[in-house]
Amino acid sequence: MGLPGGLRARAPIAAIVAGCVALVGVAITGGAKPLPGLDLAQTGHWLYSSVLGSAFHIDGSGKQADAQVPVPGLEPGSRVAQGPTHGYVLPPSSVVEFGKSTLSVEKTTPSPANEWPVAVETKGGPYGVYRQAGVVIRLGDAAVRIAVGGRLGDPVATADGRLWLHRIDDGLLCELAPGAVRVSCPIAIPGRHKGSLALTADGPVFVDSADDTVRKVSNAGLGDPARLGVDLPDNAVVAANDVEGKLAILDRPGAKLHLVGPAVAPVSVPLPPGDYVGLASSGSVVALVDKGNRALTTYDGAGRKRDSRPIPGGADHPPVRGQDSRVYVDGADGAHVLVVDPGGEVNDVAVTGDRKPAETPVPVNPPTPETPADRTATGAPPPSSASNEPAGRPVVPVKPKPQPQPQPQPQVAVPASPPGAPRSVGATPGDASASVKWAAAATNGAALTGYRITWAGGEKTVGGGVLTTSITGLANGMAYTFTVSALNRAGAGPAAASNPVTPQASIKVPGAPVGLNVRIKTGDTDANVTWRPAAANGSPITAYHVSWRRADGSGAGSRRVAGSARAHLIEDIGITQPLTVTVLAENSAGRGAAVTVTKQRGDEPSDRSITISRGADTTATGCSPPACAFVHIVMSGFTPGKTLTISCHTEEGVHDSVSRQVGPDGKLSFDEFPQGTVGRAVWISAESVQSKKLVWK
Incomplete structure (x- = not known):
């Protein structure tokens, strides 16, 4: 089966893809010479270091950091997007614009939503996509805020600058054309199925994880579905770009990497146990980040392993694809960036820069320079004035005049400031509850006194040494995002947002059916079995299983009936000997406890x-x-x-x-x-x- 237009064999993909938000921190390896300026070509990868208080540009081909822009005081993990002449640091609370030629900050504006955005670098952009708020901002001279109308999945952008967005709550695919100030949403996904957008050589496609198909996306609508040949979970992660003409899909529950496409045999690569935070394709290889094993592994389109490297400092961040078709992975400690070349080779780039000095060093006065008159024709210093004394008189050496020693500068107390934002905020849903955890915030000169957690409908404060808490009383089926801010005596620091979670009632196997009864009259051949519904325990009853046998084991049989059934007729069984009947219920969690009745004899004689x-x-x-x-x-x-x-x-x-x-x-x-x-x-x-x-x- 083919996809209309096809996932053709590998062709150059002239498309730019949004990378997932990565939390980036860059460690200091020592003083460095000022880094040179950067030309205006949009190449390489920008990241923000909260330790150095700077944004850095990584030259993927040269394997080095080649530009540094001081941007102090922003949250760790702030994403950086670049346009033709400017770059933009995107923490949750603001947008900081800097010049790529001047390497200096030019202005700061508030962000449209307090969440980590996805940065999209493409023609007519760049863009910041705030997925929970359903808002897109176009950055640059023609800056504009665009409401999309609902929560969004990960976006993709084509080479001509068209931004495609998946409105996940109502199953619509929306397009933002270059220069447009509003989106159009011409495509409805059948059944509001779950899935992801991706780019191929022929343009955008929608990968449907409900029916395991892929469809071409265009202004004319969705193309015909083409089977992928693998069973995808609802939470499948799809690389935004194809790899050698195949879609790369991460199956976390099944611990597999699927490389699939219409009219090609699927390739499924077993993955070692781990905690995989994401994948990205360069076009010729796909890179996977395993947080559990702190490893980066690359595979080609046939599923062959190309390289594997440990990630220095840990692996908290998903890989991102740069505009140079390289994949970049930032180490959790921020001291290194792993660069994946198009062929799959991995290189480790150390990130260094200038630390802002804590105090101004005391200048040392240089010696007074000599003038030509201070030397003789032979080049030797002139004799001292003592040489003019009368002959025979001893020459007394002239002691140098003592110079005042520099006095040590008193250390100036740095006033405390509000703490930094908590790092790595995450949430896990429960039954009418959620668990929220985070990593410690920077104290900024004063001990932490607490953390404040807020969400739609409430807030909670915990101690400064607490890094996890449970939130109860939530509504099952409703999505929640939690923000965490740190507190010290100077005030509250900036908040960091968690991933959205939706609490659900805990699902268990169903209870036993109630009121099981078997009726068969003496002389009749058929037994009528009836029951009342079993407790569903959080998931609808999908079936009842009825089984029966005579006392001597003969006449045994079974039947699966619908979850809505309340009776079953066992034909031609008779009641010449005791009859045992068993019924149990089934839901998505499995089969529940069985209930059994043995009919010793027939009911009142037949009066038919x-x-x-x-x-x-x-x-x-x-x-x-x-x-x-x-x-x-x-x-x-x-x-x-x-x-x-x-x-x-x-x-x-x-x-x-x-x-x-x-x-x-x-x-x-x-x-x-x-x-x-x-x-x-x-x-x-x-x-x-x-x-x-x-x-x-």
């Missing part, structure tokens, strides 16, 4: 009966009024819900037969079998029960 009389007049072939009429049939005592074969007899034999279902009360009443022969006897039978004969009049 069939009564007939002349029914309504009718007309049939060879039969006309007044003699022609239906036989009116009244049946009672039969097994409720069972479909019976009912036959009409005359002296010549079986006249005709029909099938009818018995009502829930065991009764059945209807007109059937036209008769018109006066003086002929007619009778009705079903399940060995026979009515009296009726002589037709």
Whole structure:
């Protein structure tokens, strides 16, 4: 099966893809010479170091940091986006703009939402995408704030500068054209399925994790679905760019890397146990970051491992793709950046820069320079004035005049300031609750006195040594984002936001069905099994499983019925010996406890009966009024819900037969079998029960 337009064999992808927000901190390795300025080409990778208080540019080809912009006081992990002439540091609270030629900050403006944005570098941009707030800002001279209308997934941008956005709550795909001030949302995802946008050589596609398909995305709508050949979980992570013409998909629960595409055999690479924080494709290789093992591993489009390196300082940040088709991974300690070349080779780049001095050093006066008159023609210093003394008089050396020694400068007390933002804020959902954790904030000269946690509908304060807390009383099914700010005696620091989480009721296997009952009359062949619903325990009942057997093991059978069923008819089982029936319920968590009943003997003897009389007049072939009429049939005592074969007899034999279902009360009443022969006897039978004969009049 092919995707319209196809995922063609590897072609250059002229498209720029948004990287995930990475928390970046750069350690100081010592004093360095001022780094040179940067030309205006958009190449390499920018990052922000809260330790050095600077943004750095990493030259991926030269494997070095080649520019530094002082931007002190921002939160660790602030993302940096670059445009043609300016760069933008994007902490949650503000947008800091600097010149790429001047390497200095030019202005600071408030951010549209207090959250970590995704930076998108593309023609007409760059952009900051605030996914929880559903807001996009275009940065640069034509800066504008654009409301998209709902929470967003990770965006992608094509080479012509079109930004595609997935509005996840209502399943719409939206487009922001270059220069536009509002989005259009022309595409509705069938069934509001979960999934992700990605880019291929032929443009954007939507990977549907609900039905394991991929569809081409265009202004005309979604293309036909093409099967990927793998079973994707709902939380599958899709690399924003393809790799050698295949989509790279991380299956975290299954610990696999899938390399898939229409009309190609899928490749599934088993991954070692770990905590994978993301993946990114250079176009020819895909890079995976394993936080658990602090490792970066690269694979080609065939699933072959190309390189594997430890990540210095740990692996908190997902990889990002630069505009030079290299992948960059920032170490958690900020002292290193791993650069993945297009061929998959990994290089370690140490990040260094100038630390802002804590105090101004005391200048040392240089010696007074000599002048030409201070030397003789031979170049030797002139004789001292003592050489003009009378001959024979001893020459007394002139002691140098003592110079005043520099006095040590008194240390100036640095006043405390509000603490920095907590690092690595994360949340995990529970049943009407969530667990929030974070890493310690910078104290900034005063001990931390507490952390304040806020969310929609409440807030909570914990001690300064606490790094995790549980939030209760939340509404199941509602998304929450938690912000954490640190406190000291100077005040509250900037807040950092968690990932969004949605509490859900805990799901357990269902309870046992209630009121199990088996009814079968002596002499009957069918047993009617009934029950009342089992407790669902957080997930709808999807099925009931009914099984049965006679005391000697014969007649055993089982049947799976719908979760809405409350009865099942066991046909032709009889009650000549004890009958044991078991019923259990099933939901998404599995099968619950079973309930069992053994029927020792039949219920009251069968009182089944069939009564007939002349029914309504009718007309049939060879039969006309007044003699022609239906036989009116009244049946009672039969097994409720069972479909019976009912036959009409005359002296010549079986006249005709029909099938009818018995009502829930065991009764059945209807007109059937036209008769018109006066003086002929007619009778009705079903399940060995026979009515009296009726002589037709």
